[in-house]
Amino acid sequence: MPIKKMLEIELRDLILLGIIVAMKIILERFTIGTSLAHIGLGFIGSVLLGYMFGPVWGAAGGGIADLVSSALFGNQGGFFIGFTLSAMVGPFIYGLFFYQKPVKIWRIVVAVLLVSIIVNVGMNTLWLHFLYNVDYKAALVQRAPMEIIVPWVQMIVVYFVLMAISRIKINR
Amino acid sequence: MNKILIGRYITGDSIVYKMDPRGKLVATILFIFVIFLANNPATYAILTIFSLVAVAATKLKGKVFWDGVKPIIWLILFTSLLQLFFTVGGKVYWQWMMLAVSSYGIINAIYIFIRFTLIVLISTVMTVTTMPLEIADAIEWLLTPLKLFKVPVDKIALVMSIALRFVPTLFDQTFKIMNAQRARGADFNNGGLITRAKAITPLLVPLFISSLETAIDLATAMESRGYRGDQGRTRYRILQWSLYDLINLVYFIILVILLLIFRTH
Numbered sequence: 010m011p012i013k014k015m016l017e018i019e020l021r022d023l024i025l026l027g028i029i030v031a032m033k034i035i036l037e038r039f040t041i042g043t044s045l046a047h048i049g050l051g052f053i054g055s056v057l058l059g060y061m062f063g064p065v066w067g068a069a070g071g072g073i074a075d076l077v078s079s080a081l082f083g084n085q086g087g088f089f090i091g092f093t094l095s096a097m098v099g100p101f102i103y104g105l106f107f108y109q110k111p112v113k114i115w116r117i118v119v120a121v122l123l124v125s126i127i128v129n130v131g132m133n134t135l136w137l138h139f140l141y142n143v144d145y146k147a148a149l150v151q152r153a154p155m156e157i158i159v160p161w162v163q164m165i166v167v168y169f170v171l172m173a174i175s176r177i178k179i180n181r
Numbered sequence: 182m183n184k185i186l187i188g189r190y191i192t193g194d195s196i197v198y199k200m201d202p203r204g205k206l207v208a209t210i211l212f213i214f215v216i217f218l219a220n221n222p223a224t225y226a227i228l229t230i231f232s233l234v235a236v237a238a239t240k241l242k243g244k245v246f247w248d249g250v251k252p253i254i255w256l257i258l259f260t261s262l263l264q265l266f267f268t269v270g271g272k273v274y275w276q277w278m279m280l281a282v283s284s285y286g287i288i289n290a291i292y293i294f295i296r297f298t299l300i301v302l303i304s305t306v307m308t309v310t311t312m313p314l315e316i317a318d319a320i321e322w323l324l325t326p327l328k329l330f331k332v333p334v335d336k337i338a339l340v341m342s343i344a345l346r347f348v349p350t351l352f353d354q355t356f357k358i359m360n361a362q363r364a365r366g367a368d369f370n371n372g373g374l375i376t377r378a379k380a381i382t383p384l385l386v387p388l389f390i391s392s393l394e395t396a397i398d399l400a401t402a403m404e405s406r407g408y409r410g411d412q413g414r415t416r417y418r419i420l421q422w423s424l425y426d427l428i429n430l431v432y433f434i435i436l437v438i439l440l441l442i443f444r445t446h
Binding site: 029034035050150 | 206210216249259260263264266267289292293296297300304308309313316317320331336337339342343344346347348350351352355369374375377378382385386388390392395397400403404408
């Protein structure tokens with residue numbers, strides 16, 4: 010599909026994109042889990058962006074969400090373009106796997122794993138290395154326990170969310 | 182899941198408040214790259230002094246900045262400690278299998294601690310002294326060059342301002358929905374993993390449906406007010422450069438020059 014056609018979007022969808030971005034920012038503020046392991050809910054917003062708007066506008070939405078939430082809440086790691094890029098890649102990958110496609114378990118598994126390997130383990134560690142000059146090995150050691158557990162929980166949540174949201178789309 | 186305050190803006194009247202948000206945003210973004218220039222004790226000292234002066238110039242209480250650092254203080258300490266054990270080189274003081282405490286490690290850990298803290302402090306200065314709406318306008322201004330690559334910057338700006346406008350509204354709505362579901366027995370904080378994953382749908386689905394409705398209503402309202410796309414429109418909120426931005430610029434340039442002089446080449 011040519012880029013120009015991909016960028017076309019109706020006003021209603023553009024506004025919905027804005028509101029879903031707001032929703033992602035709010036979800037990022039929530040966590041589920043026990044006192045031992047907290048899992049932020051921001052990934053649900055990324056999934057919604059990818060699922061509803063596809064890779065291109067989903068990625069745009071992800072970037073905007075990062076910028077707006079920095080403006081509102083401040084960015085914990087500081088303003089850095091790398092994290093905005095990370096925030097764009099997540100919805101982009103979800104968009105590739107979920108946009109206008111039936112909900113399948115393998116899609117969820119592959120998409121969530123890809124996001125957590127590329128974005129959380131790969132890119133975010135790279136940014137930490139750039140920003141704070143931390144050692145790759147040390148950064149990975151620090152990140153590994155979370156990244157081994159979290160994706161599986163995310164998959165379960167994504168499954169229920171997508172099932173619920175796809176129902177709404179049919180109803181309309 | 183407790184209530185979270187929206188926005189970190191604190192009213193004030195120091196010169197930092199009078200600076201243009203664009204200038205502040207650019208300085209904040211560039212500060213991260215300027216930090217890369219520091220590589221010896223002298224340059225780290227200069228960076229620290231310049232940052233603390235910026236912090237002092239806001240004339241805000243220290244607690245404001247402590248609140249900025251507090252949420253990630255453990256992350257900062259943990260990262261510094263890991264660096265301490267994983268960096269090898271120089272004089273070795275203590276060793277156990279892969280882990281070692283060496284003179285390089287100690288210096289590196291201190292540097293990382295300083296970097297982390299300074300970046301958080303400067304970001305806090307930015308978000309605390311600038312209203313979110315102004316930051317959004319500044320971001321939009323920064324994105325303008327992307328027009329050359331056919332990026333629909335105006336559309337992105339529209340999405341940004343809508344998101345900014347709807348975060349508080351949706352926040353209230355989220356809590357209302359949560360309370361409504363709780364009143365009928367929904368439990369968001371207990372049960373096994375699958376139960377908790379399922380518990381999100383009674384929150385998300387109503388939120389999503391109301392978002393769809395809001396989008397339709399708002400689109401209709403905007404079109405009936407004559408919105409026909411983002412081109413060929415005027416601006417009501419305009420940012421203006423002032424003399425204070427010159428202070429910002431000069432201060433930043435002096436910092437860069439000092440760092441360039443004192444860093445080890």
